[in-house]
Amino acid sequence: MSIHDSTGRPIDRVLERLDNVRQHNGYFMACCPAHDDHEPSLSVDEGDDGRVLLHCFAGCAFENIVAAIDLEPKDLFVEAKLGGGGRSNPSKNGATVQHPPDKPHGDAENTVAGADATPDNSATPPDPSEYPHLRVVGGSEAQDCTLDAYAEYTGLSVDFLKGLGLKEIHYIDQKAVKMPYFDATGSEEICVRFRVSLAGTPKVKTRKGDKHKLYGLWRIEEARKAGYAILVEGESDAHVGWHHGLSVIGVPGATGFQSDWVAELDGVEKIYAVVEPDEGGETFWQRLAASDLRERLYRVDLDGVKDLRDLHQQIASGFKQRLRDACRRGRHWLDIAEGEAHERAREAWSRCEDLARSENILERFYETLKASGVAGERHTAMILYLALTSRRLDRPVSVAVKGPSSGGKSYLVERVLDYFPQSACYALTAMSEKTLAYSEEPIKHRFLVLYEAHGMNGDFQTYLIRSLLSEGRLRYETIEKTSKGLRPRLIEREGPTGLIVTTTMEKLHPENETRMLSLSVTDTREQTGQVLLALAEEELAEPDLEPWVALQEWIEAGARRVTIPFAKVLAEKVPPVAVRLRRDFNAVLSLIRASAILHQVSRDHDDRGRIVAEVEDYRMVRELVANLVAEGVDATVSATVRATVQAVRKLVDDQEGDPVSLGPIAEELELDKSAASRRLRTAIGKGFVKNLEDRKGKPGRYVPGDPMPDDVVVLPEPEEVLQALQCCSVVGGDKHPPSPSEDWGEV
């Protein structure tokens, strides 16, 4: 609203619109209306010629401050003061503040300070160097966007647009159309966007500090009653739709849809998305299809027409019928997704068929990885590969890769990830406090990869990750600032999601530790030698990753339900040695399922379409994780800990019972001191070694601790499982009758 014709000093007009105004020595401080300000950070002063000088110490732009108090730049100048000084750059408190002169509009009333004030639509453009705030579009200055021009552009009447709350304003030094976004009641302005150009870039700007919303929230109740809403890109299509009496909701920009807006559309039975025939249109569709709207989402293509505005311009009289027909032809998200998945699978299959038919894909993976220069780490690499494949399951297997700094943990994970499409994982390198909660990246059937998991130390991340690992989804309650004050907000991100972390810590938070398989990278001198040799090798084969990535894309599009006919036999044969085994046993089953998914071409499928896992899958998995599982439940002692304890014992015996320090232990183990120290900490943690030195900073004095237990075989041999399968049956689960030796009757 221009109040240029009102009486009084310009500074009074400004001050009366500001909150928390305080007078200082010759100037004022107030809360800045362009950002969420609680402590006055806006300086307001009066220039020698009566103009208002504004400066926000938080950095808000002049034009945004003026727009936020519903004034125009010219309102900050003394009207009658013509000729002189209008384009100066007054400085306030050391900061340069650009006060744009008013643009003349053809009559004396609307001309302002400035010796060279020109009439509106003057052919002489202002000098950009004098107007650093002036946006130059495509080499020419920004054009006015008047309400008349906008009406012509949309083919709608000015009166109709005014009825929607649109009005013409000055935005910086040009005319623009202000488009208010109202809340669901239609009474409160919750966001303002400005149409600043009809053809240039950007076309629309948002008032600083405003959060984007759906355009037309006050019409959603109408859409609920109608049983449908048509989602369109931008405001102009919404205006056209409303003109025709349709339930149209605008999304601010092709990439603008936010997943938490889904709740706004609750109760609307069908959602039709008008997809424009360009890249932006596809992005618009993809964002909607990735949201929880998808179950009721239909894709509408306007054959030969770009958008609703174009359709209206072409056939205003047949508009409604044409759009209704297009909606009727709209394809449901699921049909499109299935068709796309089928096409993706077909295309991926053509690139991975040979690989998919391999009998032992896992072994082939490791051979390829090794040939490309990844030294050692056979088990860790293969478990990582299987774990990542388990993302397709309801319970993916999460993994912590532990090892000393520069031990090659992250390198190994990165190389394994090379064999997967981007859709398989989402890597976080430096997880900020809320990244995981607020990111829009989909995490369903995907892995989060967290390099150097120091971020997991914090309670917040620990909580988030635990909720992902245990509940299969992320729930986070927070308080959000809204126009109605602070409001609780529940963020929910759907899983299931797997997690891979690399860390130098021996132990993660106990709740996370027990939900992950812990793998340690090899820390021996031999391994270091292999790594150095690999680095020196100049003739390394560049792996052909295409079939590998294609294999995983094909897997993503295919069956993911697996039955393990021998699961009960396995469960019966596993000694119940620890509570934790329940979780580890689930991880073993998930890895078996992942192996079956990987080798599904050579596996049977049952009459319900499930892949039938074979004992061969168990054999592969057991080879990789038997020791890990046994160590996890303390049924066995790992080879590295056992060697460490034996080294301590030998050295102590050699010294007739005297404690031994780290150096000789490292020497005995042929490790560097840091690797030996890590192993000692683990052995001390398990009680097999004691450090008699309790003073901080003093060298350790190590002696043997508790005796190591005898090994218990936790995961049975595959042959035992096969044998059991051949001779007995399991409750409700298997094809074989009970053993005749058992006391069973038959009906």
Add this chain to the structure above:
Amino acid sequence: MLLGELLYRISEQGVTLRCGDTDERLHYQPKDALDPDLLEEMRVHKMEIIQILREDEEMLRTGIIQSERQVVDLAREYFGFDDKGGVA
């Protein structure tokens, strides 16, 4: 005899039931724990019992409820209902 009553009586006898996944045989243990009447009833309801065993196995394996009966069973267990629907 109603199926529910039959299963109740079988469990009271301490009998364990098993069935195959693909064949249609129903096994019980101990072999001599069932009297001829119960055995006959089991024969009558054999296919229904097999179905129940398979459904329960599937629910245990997947965590997904397979039938309305399981909903009722779970509700009974959760709320402590007795067989007549009252709270035990």
